Amino acid sequence: MARTAFETHDHRHCIAESLVEAERTCAEQGLRLTPARRRVLEILLEEHRALGAYDILDRLRTEGWRAQPPVAYRALDFLTSHGFAHRVEGLNAFVACTHGKDGHAPVFLICRACNRVTEAEAELTSGALGRAAKAAGFRIEQTVREAIGLCPACLATEAA
Amino acid sequence: MARTAFETHDHRHCIAESLVEAERTCAEQGLRLTPARRRVLEILLEEHRALGAYDILDRLRTEGWRAQPPVAYRALDFLTSHGFAHRVEGLNAFVACTHGKDGHAPVFLICRACNRVTEAEAELTSGALGRAAKAAGFRIEQTVREAIGLCPACLATEAA
DNA sequence: CCGTGCTGTGTTATATAATTACGTGAGCTC
DNA sequence: GAGCTCACGTAATTATATAACACAGCACGG
Ligand SMILES: [Zn+2]
Ligand SMILES: [Zn+2]
Ligand SMILES: [Zn+2]
Ligand SMILES: [Zn+2]
Numbered sequence: 247m248a249r250t251a252f253e254t255h256d257h258r259h260c261i262a263e264s265l266v267e268a269e270r271t272c273a274e275q276g277l278r279l280t281p282a283r284r285r286v287l288e289i290l291l292e293e294h295r296a297l298g299a300y301d302i303l304d305r306l307r308t309e310g311w312r313a314q315p316p317v318a319y320r321a322l323d324f325l326t327s328h329g330f331a332h333r334v335e336g337l338n339a340f341v342a343c344t345h346g347k348d349g350h351a352p353v354f355l356i357c358r359a360c361n362r363v364t365e366a367e368a369e370l371t372s373g374a375l376g377r378a379a380k381a382a383g384f385r386i387e388q389t390v391r392e393a394i395g396l397c398p399a400c401l402a403t404e405a406a
Numbered sequence: 407m408a409r410t411a412f413e414t415h416d417h418r419h420c421i422a423e424s425l426v427e428a429e430r431t432c433a434e435q436g437l438r439l440t441p442a443r444r445r446v447l448e449i450l451l452e453e454h455r456a457l458g459a460y461d462i463l464d465r466l467r468t469e470g471w472r473a474q475p476p477v478a479y480r481a482l483d484f485l486t487s488h489g490f491a492h493r494v495e496g497l498n499a500f501v502a503c504t505h506g507k508d509g510h511a512p513v514f515l516i517c518r519a520c521n522r523v524t525e526a527e528a529e530l531t532s533g534a535l536g537r538a539a540k541a542a543g544f545r546i547e548q549t550v551r552e553a554i555g556l557c558p559a560c561l562a563t564e565a566a
Numbered sequence: 567c568c569g570t571g572c573t574g575t576g577t578t579a580t581a582t583a584a585t586t587a588c589g590t591g592a593g594c595t596c
Numbered sequence: 597g598a599g600c601t602c603a604c605g606t607a608a609t610t611a612t613a614t615a616a617c618a619c620a621g622c623a624c625g626g
Contacts, residue, residue: 252542280603299583314606319584335495336550338583338612353534355544366538373533374513375553378526382412383558384515390496390552393535398543440574459612474577479613498583498612 250344251294251364252357252397261291267346268330277328285309286321287342290331296339296356296363334363336392341365351389357397359404364397410504411454411524412517412557421451427506428490437488445469446481447502450491456499456516456523494523496552501525511549517557519564524557 268287272279279287289305290297297305299318306313322340325331331342332352344365345352351370356363371379371386379386396404428447432439439447449465450457457465459478466473482500485491489508491500496516504525505512511530516523531539531546539546556564 250542252544278603282604312605315584316586316606317604320604335552353538355535355538355542355546357544358547364538364542364544366534366541368534373551374526374528375515375551378513378515378524379553379555381526382410382515382524383561384412384517384524384553385555385561386515386553387518387555388553390550390554391533391535392495392550393539393544393546393548394550395539395545395547401543401545438574442575472576475613476577476615477575480574 250366251362252355252399261288264291264342264344271328271330271346275328277324282306282311282313282317283321283324285311286318287325287330290325290340290342294341294344294363295361296334296337296341298337298339302340332365334392335390336394351391353391354393355397356392356394357400358394359396359400362397410526411522412515412559421448424451424502424504431488431490431508435488437484442471442473442477443481443484445471446478447485447490450485450500450502454501454504454523455521456494456497456501458497458499462500492525494552495550496554511551513551514553515557516552516554517560518554519556519560522557 265284265288269279271277285306286302289302299315299322302322303313303315303318306317311317322331322333326333326340329343329347329349331340332354333340334354334356336356341354341363343352345367351368353366353368354363355366368389368391369376370389375386375389375391378384425444425448429439431437445466446462449462459475459482462482463473463475463478466477471477482491482493486493486500489503489510491502492512492514493500494514494516501514501523503512505527511528513526513528514523515526528549528551529536530549535546535549535551538544
């Protein structure tokens with residue numbers, strides 16, 4: 247799965263595949279992908295961008311869901327705690343996972359111009375964080391690694 | 407300067423040194439370390455922990471400052487944009503810089519038990535973020551690298 | 567000396583993000 | 597069918613951050 251957000255790709259396929267995978271994982275693990283949870287995941291999958299909880303809420307409302315904030319936050323809690331989505335701390339926003347398996351250490355590249363977000367993988371204790379932790383005797387449980395900058399497309403636009 | 411937050415050290419000295427350095431830097435660069443800005447920096451320096459803007463605001467108020475939110479946010483904007491403090495995205499909070507020079511790429515180790523934060527340095531384009539950026543053709547302008555976990559002291563406590 | 571522009575501050579109001587609290591109902595177990 | 601758990605509906609509240617506007621101090625050039 248998972249072309250990066252910055253490459254052109256068959257996005258309908260990309261959405262469908264992620265949904266099927268989420269359904270399979272839920273079935274395997276006895277998790278309930280309820281309508282609200284499923285719809286929020288679909289909304290996140292529609293674009294490789296991070297959406298705020300209230301953006302999602304607005305989407306749900308225009309679709310007739312008469313939803314209050316907890317609806318979105320509950321769905322997002324479910325999705326993030328089971329690895330179907332991630333929170334992007336630098337944006338107070340959420341993005342669908344493009345790497346399937348639960349429990350990884352995601353890194354994000356966030357374009358400040360077009361807002362697209364692409365995800366890659368790291369080791370929990372790799373890099374500068376890992377070295378600092380080792381030196382300090384710190385046990386890492388979770389990491390936040392995000393870069394803000396310009397994606398290839400927006401770099402090209404800027405140059406023009 | 408800058409013992410890590412997880413080592414015992416002469417913290418009065420640590421505060422004083424940071425303040426002197428900030429004053430020197432401001433003098434050199436024609437920046438104005440006004441009373442509000444200075445006091446907020448002092449508050450951040452008091453502990454190696456991240457404080458929310460409203461925590462700082464409360465501190466100012468108990469000291470008689472009759473301060474509204476913009477007071478804190480303006481001071482924090484000044485401090486963060488000139489490298490005297492950093493924003494910890496994972497906590498929506500702020501911490502004094504322990505590495506002097508402006509324009510570095512900080513990494514943070516955040517203890518979820520005692521809340522202390524220690525800072526180390528990275529290269530802007532190093533590690534998994536740098537590799538992902540290179541592969542994608544992404545230009546990194548700024549990074550967020552934070553680890554949540556347990557500091558040595560809290561690890562020891564937990565083991566007991 | 568006076569106007570002008572700049573920077574920082576005081577204050578009110580508002581916007582945005584997230585959580586608490588409490589009740590309801592569906593499905594399951596025994 | 598009583599008791600349990602999980603998810604959801606809803607209202608209210610808290611937490612975080614910014615907008616907008618008035619004004620004071622000060623440097624600069626006339
Ligand atoms: Zn896609
Ligand atoms: Zn872009
Ligand atoms: Zn110290
Ligand atoms: Zn600790």
